[in-house]
Amino acid sequence: MNQDELKQAVAQAALEQIVDQLEEDSIVGIGTGSTANYFIDALAAYKDRFDGAVASSKASAERLKGHGIPVYDLNVVSEIKWYIDGADEANEHLHLIKGGGAALTREKIVAAVAEQFICIADESKLVGKLGTFPLPVEVIPMARSYVARELVKLGGDPVYREDTVTDNGNIILDVWNLDIGSAVQLEEAINQIVGVVTNGLFARRPADILLLGTQAGVKTLKAK
Numbered sequence: 001m002n003q004d005e006l007k008q009a010v011a012q013a014a015l016e017q018i019v020d021q022l023e024e025d026s027i028v029g030i031g032t033g034s035t036a037n038y039f040i041d042a043l044a045a046y047k048d049r050f051d052g053a054v055a056s057s058k059a060s061a062e063r064l065k066g067h068g069i070p071v072y073d074l075n076v077v078s079e080i081k082w083y084i085d086g087a088d089e090a091n092e093h094l095h096l097i098k099g100g101g102a103a104l105t106r107e108k109i110v111a112a113v114a115e116q117f118i119c120i121a122d123e124s125k126l127v128g129k130l131g132t133f134p135l136p137v138e139v140i141p142m143a144r145s146y147v148a149r150e151l152v153k154l155g156g157d158p159v160y161r162e163d164t165v166t167d168n169g170n171i172i173l174d175v176w177n178l179d180i181g182s183a184v185q186l187e188e189a190i191n192q193i194v195g196v197v198t199n200g201l202f203a204r205r206p207a208d209i210l211l212l213g214t215q216a217g218v219k220t221l222k223a224k
């Protein structure tokens with residue numbers, strides 16, 4: 001199977017995990033990216049079995065609406081049972097790096113609200129140590145240079161992602177060469193920098209389940 005087929009397989013596996021539990025008032029939290037897109041497309045076949053979705057990006061909201069799935073503002077939703085989303089990297093603790101698609105802040109918000117975060121990824125995303133993929137940091141535009149200098153003090157090499165404006169009107173710094181020892185500590189330290197909206201480390205709120213698409217089938221990983 002190629003990478004896209006692996007992504008499609010984990011999306012299908014995630015659907016199978018939740019489909020029997022869907023109720024007419026269920027709201028499903030939906031992530032962003034190509035793997036999440038496969039999940040949206042698979043979920044569409046069951047759109048009459050649940051109420052609707054909350055999306056972590058404008059792009060996902062458009063895709064959901066294109067399938068006729070109602071999309072709710074998070075502020076009118078009190079309960080989300082599942083959040084289904086991809087990742088750029090995952091480790092055995094189910095700590096993640098996310099934000100390759102620049103949606104990290106909304107992803108983190110929906111993940112925080114959800115009871116269960118089901119991460120879906122192909123096997124290339126599982127790593128021994130996080131940090132080969134540059135860590136995305138969403139930053140208020142006027143703070144870009146200041147935040148970049150502070151990230152250098154933390155040992156990283158920030159690169160401005162040109163031509164990218166997030167759905168929240170901010171910019172992204174991709175931070176290379178970070179030594180991610182304690183992901184929780186680093187996540188908190190970066191978020192303390194004034195001007196940072198949030199960073200793409202999901203360690204304080206890791207995934208609950210990682211469905212990993214491998215050549216030997218879909219594996220289910222729980223945090224170690």
Ligand SMILES: O=C(CO)[C@H](O)[C@H](O)COP(=O)(O)O
Pocket residue numbers: 031032033034035036085086087088097098099100101102103104107
């Ligand atoms: O964090 C994300 C978007 O901000 C995505 O989940 C991540 O980039 C993985 O994308 P894909 O499923 O296309 O490999």
